[in-house]
Amino acid sequence: MVFIPPPHDQNGTAASSSKDISHWVDYQIRIRYAETDQMGVVYYSNYLIWFEIGRSEYCRKQGFSYAEMEAQTESFLAVAEVSCRYHAPAHYDELVKIRTSIASLKKRALRFQYQILNKQNGILIATGSTTHVILNKNGSPKTLPEKYALLLRNPLSKNTGPRRHPWERRPDDPII
Amino acid sequence: MVFIPPPHDQNGTAASSSKDISHWVDYQIRIRYAETDQMGVVYYSNYLIWFEIGRSEYCRKQGFSYAEMEAQTESFLAVAEVSCRYHAPAHYDELVKIRTSIASLKKRALRFQYQILNKQNGILIATGSTTHVILNKNGSPKTLPEKYALLLRNPLSKNTGPRRHPWERRPDDPII
Amino acid sequence: MVFIPPPHDQNGTAASSSKDISHWVDYQIRIRYAETDQMGVVYYSNYLIWFEIGRSEYCRKQGFSYAEMEAQTESFLAVAEVSCRYHAPAHYDELVKIRTSIASLKKRALRFQYQILNKQNGILIATGSTTHVILNKNGSPKTLPEKYALLLRNPLSKNTGPRRHPWERRPDDPII
């Protein structure tokens, strides 16, 4: 089914409020034929798969592998809630930029937020968020191991430029 | 990834408020192996596919085929927004009940709401909603053809009770 | 992507030769919107998911749940090989009949064969087969537990006719 841009706030998304604790990690994918439906656009559930890719790459950029965390500490980031707004359609073979950020991070829960953009023309395709709780192998809530909490909080893993702390804003930094 | 029951209101979901204009249509599916992930539970994006099945069956129960509407009137129910809360995990081979209802219906937009339950034990697995706009073949907004608006509004397609035509409104029918 | 009927033998499929050790078990599904692609037909990998549904239902008809077998005996029917021929396209909302049969059954391997038909007009949509080996939890080959081998071999689970126990073989039962 197709998607259309619903009326939304001026800056296109509520995902980049100043309260964000984190930066954005970008990752690029190319849209698969399998991801389209008979409307000729990407089927709406596939965006949640892209969100998951964004989470994986966010972890990698922060210095650890989500796969390893799951295997070694038996800690699972279970999805408790998801929301997604579809702003513009996406098509087969287009390059898409998945932007991922952490919106909140607590001992037993965290929230990721996402922006999906068309890589070629910069158009915002979708925005969304996922709320997670940390579970052990048996499905009971647990605390996120400190090692990974620290890594996720690390503000220095920005894509470009020298490593800085978040409070070291430069005049030319984008206003967010 | 696994899902857990987030804290929620007493009755398990906000989906069945008295303001709902519609009844619920139930449909049963059996969970496929393909729908599981390495956590041993249903992967979180598959619930959106179940929602879509719910919409299709809701239309069928109201007396029309969504496939035919799309083909004959070139009207598409584009998804503008989705949200889903995961209350309990779902597993391979379990029977699942998809409950679908219309939360609001306007000329150019409508909203479905969903409840996903374990058929065997009645446990609430997930709740969610999708907001749609009606688009023509070129992706421009249009009005939902009157024929289908009437059919969707028809409160008489309830699982129980005699069938009536949409214009046979009764005094106690919900105002929409 | 779309599919076309390749030239094939007169009877449409090689799947129903007289050497088959088993009967066919039928199961019906309705095609999901999510299963279509931008050509307006079912994407070709989804047929393998339908094959898997066929296997599950074959087991159920033979008197056991594949899910239970996996959980209780830690025996997994790993796919070693698959082939599929696409004879005619399939579309959203069509009813499809999945026909499943066992082509061969050995101690450590078995082969299922499938026919996919349009339920409404009887047209043959696809044929295929999957070869499986039995693995334990660690991925090492093992023998299919005798209980399930017997149930799978049971020729009496035919859609018609009285139920018999697997050891109540009749003279005219196929030798396997």
Place this chain on the structure above:
Amino acid sequence: MVFIPPPHDQNGTAASSSKDISHWVDYQIRIRYAETDQMGVVYYSNYLIWFEIGRSEYCRKQGFSYAEMEAQTESFLAVAEVSCRYHAPAHYDELVKIRTSIASLKKRALRFQYQILNKQNGILIATGSTTHVILNKNGSPKTLPEKYALLLRNPLSKNTGPRRHPWERRPDDPII
């Protein structure tokens, strides 16, 4: 479900015989969580999606976009047949190399062959092939437009070496 290495010929695959008309085009992907199933490995139908990615990238390497060919000439490479052998399991987050080659190319049909390898350790995960016919928008067979036939045949699009036009054949070029 899991996969195991079935007994096969000495060189691991029949895909690289000397009769191949073409070279191999490589493309790398990272395995998604969504692609796993409850056995902890990649679900078997996802390999067909990887094959499709291989085809897309093969076309791109040969100098055209499959998406554009489909849109501009209304020529569709419909899948008529697929086969896949699963040699070793694949897991979440692993890097996978998709190797694609053309096995045969005729006016109205062509066949791709594939090798899937674990990028890190070089282990062969799967091999397969897809047979395609060329269809027009209405699903009738047609001839592959000459422009694209030439591009697909071009043996000079090898990863290394200078680019030449398709008619600049060299004595040592493979005969096709």
